[in-house]
Amino acid sequence: MDKKTQGSWLIHHTNKLQGVTNQAGYEKTFLAGKAGILLSAISANRGITVNNDRLMVLAQAANINTTFELPKLIDVLEQQKLVDKSAGGIAVLGVTTSTALERTSDIFESLSPRPQEAATISLAERASISPVLTKDVAEELGHSFSLIKSDLNQLFSDSETIGFVDTERLGTDETLLFNGNLFRRDTTQKIKAVLDSLKPAEQTALTELTETLRKRACVTTDYAVKILGEALFQKVTAVGLFDISVVSNSTEDVGFVTLPSAFSKYSSSMVDDAFDLAKAFVSSVTYGMTKSSWARGQIQMIDALLGALVRGESVGPVRAIAEDYKVLELKGVVEVKEGTKNGRTGPMLRLLKKEVGELALQAIRQGDVSEHSLSALPTAAVTTFDGPESNREKVRRVQTKVSPKATNDMLSILRKGGGL
Template sequence: MDKKTKGSWLIHHTNKLQSVSTQQGYENTFVAGKAGILLSAISADKATTLSKVRVETLANAANINTAFELPRLLSLLKEHEFIDDTSSGITAVGITSAVVLQHTAAIFSELEPSPMELAAISLAEMASIAPSYATDAMEEISDTFELASADSTQLLYDANQIGFVDFENLDKDRSILFNGNLFRRDSAQKIKTVLDSMSPAEQQSLTEFTEALKRCACIDVDTAEKMLGKPLFQKTSSIGIFDVSIVSNNSSNTGFVTLPAAFSKYSNSMIDDAFDLAKAFLSSITYGISKSHHARGQIRMVDQLLSALVRGESIGPVAAIAQDYRILEMKGVVSVKMGEKKGRTGPMLTLLKKEIGELALQAIRQGDVSEHSLSSLPTAAITSYVGPEQNRFRARKTQLQTSPKATNDMLSALRTGGL
């Protein structure tokens, strides 16, 4: 497993560990993952100096406790020469998201992780390639990392309870393991295998919807449910065939759907989705296209706008910039500052992570991200963004409550489909 992939799993596992009351047994995973999340938030393409107040703000937004977690993480990043203290604040080296993941893996290795922690990463990677019977997977993992029987049993329990992988019980003696990254690689063959397990009507609906997503890049959830039918949409999204992201404002939550491997033509989709930055950026851009009216700065020439940002130019000033990109500010993707251009003064937007803009630009050029793609985004300022994995996990819990066997046919088909 290369360092970027390992770094992606560390971020994935850390996000899961944040939702449980204790990280016992996975402390090194948690520390390395948190360090990677912080480094992603404070770094840009070029070396950047941030005030301590801004560092604390970005840390808070990344769910990092500024009282006791932040000092340790900053010390760790400084020790590895990824940042430096200056009289004016913190200077972060210029790096891409992929390099952040490599650094995350390097930090993890130097923390001397336990065999259980290494096994947890390997198990997640195995479950993302193809669904596996739990007994087969654990036998292989236990042999590879020389885990005692008790440790193997504990890892399987932890993986299920924490969410490192998903479990689907086939019967009282057999369980299948998989996870939300299943359709980020070799997606065409896997979707074909799933189609073969469906009824002709379901096959037609899923094929038509997948083709529509390839054309449009993203589609709102209401439209997706109409095209697929709610039951089929729920069970396909719960195993990760589609990514569902939620954009929120003060009055409503609106979901939209993308393909997990939306950016795989241009790079490793799993790596680029580690921080959900590209899809968060795409959601904000589509919001500006479809719902922001002209007076506040409607996006009309999206290709030209993104091209300018990728070239390093600042855009604006328009009022919408101060509202529509708050989530991207909190994730360290863009910077918003007051500025002047062509005799006008107001909020100006600068792209800090060039590769994220490039991915969004490629997706928009490949598909048709227009007013037809997202017709029901909220009309007030975006205040939060919930990424695909968190939404898939929620859908998965709902699916288990309503119909425990609903996804068995699809997972069994993948398990036996020669993938």
Template sequence: MENRTEGAWIIHHTKKLQEVTRTSDFEDIELAGKCGLLLSSLAASEQESTLNKDKVNAISDSLNINKKLELPIIKQTLKDAHLIDISQSGDISILGITTSGVLTHTSEIFNESSNNFQKASLELTNYSSDKPIKEKLLKEYIGDNYKLDSKTNTKLFQQSEDIGIIDFEQFDGAKTYFNGNLFKRDSVEKTAKVLSSLSSDDAKKVSDLDILISKDGCVTIETALTILGQTLMSKLQSIAMYDFNEVSNNQHSKIFLTKPSSFAKFGNPFEDDALDLAKAFISSLIYGLKVSTSNRGKIQDYSMLTNTLRKLLRGERVGPCTAIGQDYQVLEMNRVIQLEHGHGSRFYMRLLKYDIAQIALDVIEKGDLAEKSTLESGISSTSVSNYTGPEENRWKVRRKKSTSPSLNVGELLRTMRN
């Protein structure tokens, strides 16, 4: 497995581990992953940065990193790897690092002290990301390649299931494993297989939605629900056929569907946006386009949106307006952009992560978002303070499957397994 791919899976596993309490068997993954998450949030992509202790602590809070128990170890690990410098006052200096560089460094930190059990957990998801695979075949592959005895192998699978590192469905008398990356590659072929497994009525519904998303780039969850109905929509979300992106604050949330393959045209979609930063950037921009109002600095149309991105990529600042200080808090906390106060409630923004903005521009100009979006402005214009990525939203649905028999997706996975 290449370093970038391994780094992306480490980040994936770490986000899952942050949701559970017992993680002792995956400590090297969790440490390396949190180092990667912090490194990403500290660094700009093309210039050296220095952040004071208060900013570092705020970023740690946003990443769910314990400032007393975890942050000192993470900072020391990054310092030992010659990735950051720490002053006596606690300020941190860091050279420019792209997302690709973050993933590579994450992998290198992990491999300093990892064991076969944890390496096997990464391959477990990597091997099942292309298509669903039967339990017997996957267990044999992992056990043989990582020299795990039967007891240890069973323990790995059980813990991976409990944590959510890997997902499964029980059908044909056995478990079939899969994960949320199924539709990031070969999506046309896999979509055709899904349609072949559905009733003619459901297949038409999915085809109608697929055409709409391909044409318009994204649709609101309300539109998707009208077309599909709740049961069919939940099934498709369960197997990650569509990405469910959510922007929210303390007053409301807005969810819209995009295709995982939107990013596949411009590289490896799993690696290039492993941290979901490009998706968050696009989500915030679309929010500004469809929900914001003119008096606070509304993005008027797609031409203005792309011109804004190009201006940022030229190194120029954008603004000032009120919306910049409110709608891009997620991007500010993740150091994708930097805000500069203008006057009153108005702010400018400058770009810090050029690689992320370039992916966002490519997807908007050349990908499935190139046409006008169908996002409706059905909510009041207030600040976007949170972004929830597709995998977290998918897993919320999967956790409900034990109480919702209708969410069994075995018939969909069976067609893709062959």
């Protein structure tokens, strides 16, 4: 397993661990994953300095406790020579979103994790290739990580309870393992297997939705439910056959459906969108393209806009920039600041994570995400984004929303200047 893949699984596992009351037995996984999440939030496509105010906001937005967790995470990153700490903030030493995953893997290895922790990563990878019975993977894991039967039993129990993998009981002594990344690669045979298990009417409906998504890239969840029916929709989304993302604003939450392999023609979807940055970027930009009025700064030429951002240019000034990209600001993908261009003054937008913009630009140019396909976005500014995995498991826990005032206070700090 390469470092990027291991790093992405560490982020996946850490997000799962945040949903349980304690991380006993998986402290190294949690620490490495949290360090990777912080590193992604503060990194850019060039070396930058992040002042303390900006650091606090980005950490809070990444669900990092700034009193207890942040100091420890900074120490870990400094030990790895990824940041330099000073009284005023930290200097990030040339880490990109892509290399953040590799560095997450390095941090994990440096912590000398227990064999069981390393085994959960191998198990998740195996369950993402194809569903597998516990009895069929137990011998392989036991041999690779020197685990005895009691260790393996605990490993499978923890993986199910925490959510490292999903499980389906097939009998008293048979459990099938899979996870939400199952349909991100080698999808043709897997989709065929799902189709073969359905009734003829269900097969027809599922084929119709899949073909629609291949042509249009994205449809609303309401549209998908209308085609599939509620029962089939719940069944196929629970196993990860489709990705559901939710973009939110002050008035509504709107879900839309994409194929998990939407970006896989360029690279590994799981690796490149481990932090849900690409989908958040496309969602926010497409809102400006399809919903924002001309007076607010409607995007007329998406290719030209993304091209300018990827080249490192600032775009604007238009009023919409201050409203439509809040999610991307809090994820450290873009920077919004007051600026002047062509005699006009107002909010300007600059891309901090070049590779995220490149992925979105490729997708739009190649047709996976087209200008007409993401028209069903909110009619107000997008302020939060829930990625596919969190939506797939929403039946297990309720998401806590950040109040609009808290969001605006955080954005105010990011826009004050300094730190970049």
